[in-house]
Amino acid sequence: MTVANVKWIYDLTIILYALSVLGYFIDFLQNNRKANQLAFWLLSIVWGLQTIFLVIQVIKIGGFPILTPFEGLFFYAWVIVTLSLLINWFFRVDFFVFFANVLGFIIMAINLFAAKGEASFVLKEQLMSELSIIHITMAFISYGAFSLAFIFSIMYLIQYQMLKEKKWGKRLQRFGNLSYLEKMAYLCSMVGVPLLLLSLILGVVWASIKVADFSWLDAKVIISFIVLLAYSTYLYQKVGRGIEGKSLALWNVGAFLIVLINVFLSGTLSDFHFWYV
Structure with a gap:
């Protein structure tokens, strides 16, 4: 079929x-x-x-x-x-x-x-291993968590602007309070970071074994680690430095833009990634 x-x-x-x-x-x-x-x-x-x-x-x-x-x-x-x-x-x-x-x-x-x-038979043979499947699946789930964190941050920024402009009403109430939206963005990011870290570890192990021309300078590898760094920095700012509010939400939005670059663009620059993860 x-x-x-x-x-x-x-x-x-x-x-x-x-x-x-x-x-x-x-x-x-x-x-x-x-x-x-x-x-x-x-x-x-x-x-x-x-x-x-x-x-x-x-x-x-x-x-x-x-x-x-x-x-x-x-x-x-x-x-x-x-x-x-x-x-x-x-x-x-x-x-x-x-x-x-x-x-x-x-x-x-x-x-x-x-x-x-x-996918070609050769590509299937190369990718259809437990390590690679778990690596790709965990990466997409982490991207899903980051996507939800992005949504909560966007909602936070909209709510923040509505409060600033004193646009009171039922719609404002249905957004939820700012602290709750920030908390949910943080929780989603907190789930996504370890999943992405584990995915990258598995990916590096698999590529080192299976890919002859694996390079740490590959565009996909570099941008994936930049994504991990961006969200790790977000968590550090939240937990380590106690930063809250609009600046933290903007950081989350910026980090997600890097995720989109990684999903849609970096694969075209990669020497050995034949797919989007």
């Missing part, structure tokens, strides 16, 4: 995802709880379709589908949807799912233009 055979699942997922984001947008503008509930159920269906698509791909290739740009970005979007639903279920942060899934939808839309072909 090829990607084309299940393309209707992907197309339906995109359509329902767009409708879900639209519902959350209506709720954001009009404080419409019915639109919010409808958007949540549409997003739940999106998650179900994404999961079915992943399972089909697992059965098709006989392994975890993260070896091509298409598979990698799809898994990244699935991680964002999964984590956003879990946070919405356990913490009930209004507007968080809307912002998180605007990002998830953008990734899904970009993925429409990603290469959908299968």
Whole structure:
């Protein structure tokens, strides 16, 4: 079964995802709880379709589908949807799912233009090892955690600006207080940093064993460690120096921009990374 055979699942997922984001947008503008509930159920269906698509791909290739740009970005979007639903279920942060899934939808839309072909047999042989699969999977999960930290920081900055301009109202209340948004951004970053560190350790070990032309000066390696340094510095500023507020949120946003560079651009400059992680 090829990607084309299940393309209707992907197309339906995109359509329902767009409708879900639209519902959350209506709720954001009009404080419409019915639109919010409808958007949540549409997003739940999106998650179900994404999961079915992943399972089909697992059965098709006989392994975890993260070896091509298409598979990698799809898994990244699935991680964002999964984590956003879990946070919405356990913490009930209004507007968080809307912002998180605007990002998830953008990734899904970009993925429409990603290469959908299968990885070559040689590449599969090179990558289909426990070390490489765990390395790639942990990296994407860490990126998912950083994505959520970015969303909470964006919400913090919006809330901060609304308070500064004294825009009181129901929308302001639904954002949640600033300290809570900052705490959630910190917790997501705290989860992402050790996952990324472990991923990089596994990646270096695997590359040292399997990749003949592995270099520490490879663009992907360098930018990955810059991402780790950026978020480690964020945690140090928060915990070690006690810095809080707008400057910390801006640092988190800047760190996530480096993540996006690492996901979408650095792979094209790499000598041995054939995928996006």
